Amino acid sequence: MTHEPPGTPSVRTVAAQVAAAALGWLHRNRHHGALPAGTTAELADPDGVYKPLGESALAGSLVLREGLASTADLAAARELVAFAWTQLGEGNLLYERQLRYMTMTDPLEVYTHFARAGYRHRRLHTLLTHLHGLTSLRGAEQMPNRRLAVANAARVARVDHALDWPALTRATWLGHTPEPWALDWMTAYSVTHTVFHLTDWGARPDGLPDELQDYLRTWLPVWIDVWREIQEWDLVAELLIVDACLAEPRCDPEDWALLAAVQREDGLLARDGRPVSEDEAQAFREHHHTTVVAAVAGTLVASRFRGTSAAA
Amino acid sequence: MSEPDASPQAQFSLATEALAGRVLGALTGTQGPLPPTGPPAAGAPGDVKAYLAAVRVLGPDLYAPALLRGTPPDPADTEAVTEAFRVFPPSPADPPETVRRDRATARLHLGLGGEPLPVPLAPTAAEPGLRPAAGHALPPWRAWSAHLAPLSALALPGADDTLQAEATRHSRALALGTTRALLRRDHPTAARLARWLALTERRGAVPALDTEAVLTHIDLFGGGSVRARLDTAVARLLLVTAPRHRRPDDTGAAGHQERPPA
Numbered sequence: 001m002t003h004e005p006p007g008t009p010s011v012r013t014v015a016a017q018v019a020a021a022a023l024g025w026l027h028r029n030r031h032h033g034a035l036p037a038g039t040t041a042e043l044a045d046p047d048g049v050y051k052p053l054g055e056s057a058l059a060g061s062l063v064l065r066e067g068l069a070s071t072a073d074l075a076a077a078r079e080l081v082a083f084a085w086t087q088l089g090e091g092n093l094l095y096e097r098q099l100r101y102m103t104m105t106d107p108l109e110v111y112t113h114f115a116r117a118g119y120r121h122r123r124l125h126t127l128l129t130h131l132h133g134l135t136s137l138r139g140a141e142q143m144p145n146r147r148l149a150v151a152n153a154a155r156v157a158r159v160d161h162a163l164d165w166p167a168l169t170r171a172t173w174l175g176h177t178p179e180p181w182a183l184d185w186m187t188a189y190s191v192t193h194t195v196f197h198l199t200d201w202g203a204r205p206d207g208l209p210d211e212l213q214d215y216l217r218t219w220l221p222v223w224i225d226v227w228r229e230i231q232e233w234d235l236v237a238e239l240l241i242v243d244a245c246l247a248e249p250r251c252d253p254e255d256w257a258l259l260a261a262v263q264r265e266d267g268l269l270a271r272d273g274r275p276v277s278e279d280e281a282q283a284f285r286e287h288h289h290t291t292v293v294a295a296v297a298g299t300l301v302a303s304r305f306r307g308t309s310a311a312a
Numbered sequence: 313m314s315e316p317d318a319s320p321q322a323q324f325s326l327a328t329e330a331l332a333g334r335v336l337g338a339l340t341g342t343q344g345p346l347p348p349t350g351p352p353a354a355g356a357p358g359d360v361k362a363y364l365a366a367v368r369v370l371g372p373d374l375y376a377p378a379l380l381r382g383t384p385p386d387p388a389d390t391e392a393v394t395e396a397f398r399v400f401p402p403s404p405a406d407p408p409e410t411v412r413r414d415r416a417t418a419r420l421h422l423g424l425g426g427e428p429l430p431v432p433l434a435p436t437a438a439e440p441g442l443r444p445a446a447g448h449a450l451p452p453w454r455a456w457s458a459h460l461a462p463l464s465a466l467a468l469p470g471a472d473d474t475l476q477a478e479a480t481r482h483s484r485a486l487a488l489g490t491t492r493a494l495l496r497r498d499h500p501t502a503a504r505l506a507r508w509l510a511l512t513e514r515r516g517a518v519p520a521l522d523t524e525a526v527l528t529h530i531d532l533f534g535g536g537s538v539r540a541r542l543d544t545a546v547a548r549l550l551l552v553t554a555p556r557h558r559r560p561d562d563t564g565a566a567g568h569q570e571r572p573p574a
Contacts, residue, residue, distance in 0.1 A: 222495065
């Protein structure tokens with residue numbers, strides 16, 4: 001549990017407000033994320049709607065997992081997950097996609113968010129259990145942080161088989177504790193995702209080895225500072241999730257006050273400092289991911305203060 | 313062909329780079345294309361004034377070859393320092409960092425055979441410029457980095473023991489500042505802060521960064537500013553005399569994390 005020093009602005013309150021606003025926007029605008037009629041498991045454009053559906057489910061599932069939101073927001077989170085599940089044919093699309101493409105990992109990576117929220121697709125589950133027991137999957141040629149994404153998805157969905165977490169961790173950029181000034185935009189996303197998956201989105205801070213905790217505690221302030229300066233809000237918000245996933249998060253009130261100030265009143269968090277389109281559908285396409293990140297970051301930070309007074 | 317910019321500011325910038333190049337040549341043992349010694353020839357008063365202003369600004373760095381390589385100071389340079397303080401005497405309105413720099417110059421100058429300069433050799437007030445000014449909104453690591461970067465000329469043995477002790481206590485903040493500067497590709501600032509890092513390492517701070525790798529990176533990516541190369545050259549010589557620290561490879565342990573001082 002994290003405590004806030006008296007007399008400082010309440011990070012817990014600000015983070016909870018950011019999360020609630022972001023969740024509200026995701027919920028109100030969910031119809032923009034509907035799969036086009038006639039969508040099949042082949043998915044000509046997997047990143048267009050399919051991936052955002054999974055991300056909405058991620059945000060909803062984490063709000064439900066932490067269970068600290070208001071009754072109305074918990075209901076919105078349930079509806080958001082249910083909407084995405086319905087769009088995916090109650091898991092049938094994932095099942096068919098996995099059948100069609102045996103080595104693809106995205107059906108599991110999407111399914112796991114529903115599994116976290118209590119959903120289950122029996123045939124997909126059986127299929128995934130089989131596939132994740134194969135040597136082929138362990139030998140798949142993947143980026144190390146992507147391999148961790150699959151490992152954590154398998155762990156959450158309970159289809160995992162004897163994963164070597166230390167080896168998976170060492171293989172990542174972060175696992176090497178490299179020169180912190182050698183980080184670039186893409187590598188920064190590798191770092192954030194490495195932390196998300198090792199800690200299962202903050203549920204297991206001890207999934208991050210001590211030396212990586214120390215490393216991140218030391219260098220996160222610089223990275224957040226640099227990407228704040230150029231208004232890369234998506235990455236800033238992901239780095240704030242990383243902070244929230246540490247055993248001893250920093251939860252800098254100034255970072256959170258800034259994020260809250262940048263977030264629009266309707267809950268959308270723009271991915272960067274450029275103007276947001278007036279067109280709702282375009283705004284949804286371009287800023288859905290960052291708003292999901294805001295919902296997750298706010299939820300996890302508020303959760304780290306679990307048990308303390310909201311007015312602290 | 314465009315006319316050369318003859319503004320005093322442009323002349324001063326050129327003179328500073330030229331003088332820094334001479335010091336760099338003396339430090340690295342290379343012969344550069346710059347005047348070998350002393351001020352420009354008489355008859356070019358603008359140039360002479362710009363040169364003396366450069367002497368005032370580089371200050372302690374003029375003695376870097378003597379302090380780090382044991383090269384005796386060129387008498388013409390020593391005289392130029394005296395002359396620079398005559399032409400540009402310290403002013404009560406000087407900012408704290410200028411006061412510290414001048415005091416360091418005066419101490420080193422006297423210690424290396426120069427005449428006394430019109431500068432108090434001991435602080436006249438409560439160590440002006442020792443710490444970042446209070447009341448700013450920056451986090452401490454940024455405040456310390458912003459405070460010390462312009463004072464990199466004081467990262468020389470014997471230049472300012474009090475400030476160096478304070479910098480050593482804040483070595484971690486300087487590592488964060490160096491990292492920020494590198495990520496922003498602000499290589500001149502990175503060079504100044506890396507020089508401080510080397511100095512703190514020499515004084516026993518356990519480095520949070522591989523300073524040698526930082527210096528090489530700045531040299532290769534920094535765009536070739538002479539003053540930045542002077543900072544990295546000084547830093548390399550400071551590292552030569554730094555106590556050996558266990559490297560990450562020695563133990564197989566994680567690398568660039570903060571560790572408590574030994």
